[in-house]
Amino acid sequence: MFVRMIAKAFLRQWKKMLLIAFTIALGSSLATAMLSVMMDVGDKINQELKAYGANIKVVPKDTSVLNELYDVGGENITGAYLKEDELGKIKTIFWAFNIVDYTPFITAEASLDNGDKVDVTGTWFNHHMDLPTGEALDAGVASLRSWWEIKDGDWIDEQAEDSSSLAMVGAALAEKEKISVGDTIHVTGSQGENDLKVAGIFDAGGEEDDLIYVTVDTAQALGGLDGKIDSIEVLALTTPDNELAEKAAKDPGSLSVSQYETWYCTAYVSSICYQIEEVITDSVASAVRQVADSEGQILEKTQLLMILITILSMIGAALGICNLVTASVMERSQEIGLMKAIGAHNRSITGLILTEIMCTAVIGGVLGFFAGMGFAQIVGHSVFNSAISMRPMVIPVVAVLVAIVTLIGCIPAIRMLLNLRPTEVLHGR
């Protein structure tokens, strides 16, 4: 009988039920979309902040203290270098997955034909690596220096056959020496010389505008620095620092065992630095504060902003559903009055109405959930050009929210109607 009554109610009042289901679907799609976007926005903004370039710099231990202080301009004399063959190890540390990009630098002093001294820096442009994990990574300055404006020509393609005789010249130097794309420049280093074809001219808006960039091998040959690297710049996705991270950054030894584990297994910039130092011999890895610090702050603000907007829209959705359910229950006063008049218990009336509304809520909620996933993907693709990853956590949160909100919408209205006298209601008040 119960089932039959409910089925009948759905059939006869399908218009009203459709309205309720529609509103619940809207609310739940709103909640789903906002929750998924909110939970994923951190990762997405983190990716965008890659535009600011490397947040970790690795230098040899000796130079980090002494080189720039005492042997000014005489980097070739100190003899402190990192080893090129260790570069691959950076992708083997605990947080290897968070290392998005990195590139080595090696600078050799050289002179042009007219006697002008220039610094020739060897680096990766789009270095292709096949990692032991089976992944492939394209790393280099082409992505780490996204703010470089290529004025003429193009980036060096390392996969090209002649890449070792190509060079990219800074805009300031190119203007001074009247170099243009396609020219061949002859550079003489301390240990070798080379004819370089200019592949591109870039404007970096900084000190790099006075440099010539070539591949690592070319720069090493010029300076006789086989297998040596000056510095490495690493771009890692990190978690904003907290107290623990700050304490650890000063001295990892001061932590207790469990603290150490927490720190080591969290992607703080300091723990990633520490892990890089573990794999690269005699190196000092330090956070580039300008990037690392600011990143954390912007990330935090964006997340907080999204959380608050999400809360607002959830409140909106909740009140919207609540309102409609209350309104639709209240208009059934006559029906309830009639049921009471023919002897229905309060409990069975409540049960009947609740079941009806909850059935509608489930249908609406499920439909809304899928619609919400669609909305989230629209946001992801149109703003970040990538899909928003769906967290399973969204499902229970939305389900509980819809259930609670619907109940809150029903119960006060039902109770109010139950208190009415059937005769009055039936009489039309």
Place this chain on the structure above:
Amino acid sequence: MKKRKMYFRMITASLLRRRSRMVIALLAISIGAMILSGLLTIYYDVPRQMRAQFRNYGANMIFTATGDSIIPEDVDKAAALIPSDKLVGMAPYRYDTVRINDRPVMAAATDMKGAEKTSPFWKVDGDWPAQSGEIMVGKNVAETYNLKPGKRVTCTFAPEKEEEKGPAAEAGENQGGTDQAAEATTEEEVVLDNYIDFTVTGILDTGGKEENYVYMNLQDMEELTGKETVYDICELSVSANAKELETIADQITESVDGINARLVKRVTQSETTVLTKLQALVLLVTVIVLALTMICVATTMTAVVAERRKEIGLRKALGASNKSIIAEFMGEGLVLGAVGGLLGSILGFVFAQVVSMNVFNSSITLMPWLVPLTVIASVLVTGLACLIPIRSAVDVDPALVLKGE
């Protein structure tokens, strides 16, 4: 005249008598209006607020000298060209080589208050130097000389001719290509070394080249070198978008002779990229949330009106024309819409303010035009939402409705 009076009376009486239903409708409308005005306020204010956050990346404009060095008057002149509400901070720098324990160290002199603003990411272990006689040392320098906050250190400066081209040139290179410091050091011919006893107030940790320098106040540098203050470089942090920045830079380079203003590409370019994305995100979210809430409001209004079919039937039976029924219902809807919209725009502003205080620690700018916009939008939505159910109700035969279908 009497007719209009009656009309108002009917509307107000209907609103007052059916209190519980009207509260529901009003609540729905004000929530919609609140979300509309709150989200729009946030959307318009986010770029401004976020831009302030992006200033944490440090200076986005630098002045370099066109000649040997920048004179302070030129900096003042140039700074006057930047709107004062956009200028976050300005720090002129002067570099020279000093000696600590007879070993050369690059010293930078600057306005500490300005440097604190242009380089908010500098982490100082201890305090910033506040008065003359205080010095802040880079982390690497501190390690080399074993310095800690509170310790004393003597800096000497030898004004005689000596080969100091190297470090100065390096400093010039680091900071944008000036090497006047080296030429300046060779000018004076005093045999005695100048020296000042400094107290170390803080250790500077930046992860960059700044860790190899010591930082002192401009007066101390003047005293130490015995030369009047001129700047090698000036860092500015300006809160403006890339286009505005370019205009400002061009204007300064053109109108102030001694200064060449340049943008720090890395900071400006990346800021534009990230900020555009952020704004697009908030816009899209706003649009989706708004569309959904408006539909929500509409469905609630539909439900509220639909239950009044009986009333409509009775009126028709009493001889009311369809037109007058629609006019009355619409009048009710409009009153509700206007009140709800007004209420909602106030609530929305409060919400935006709460968000702004929590996220950015600064209050939001009030946009008065949002109030009429919100009211109009909610009146429209309510009107549309009422119209659909009323029209279908009006077409019904009164006898059928009164009988109970």
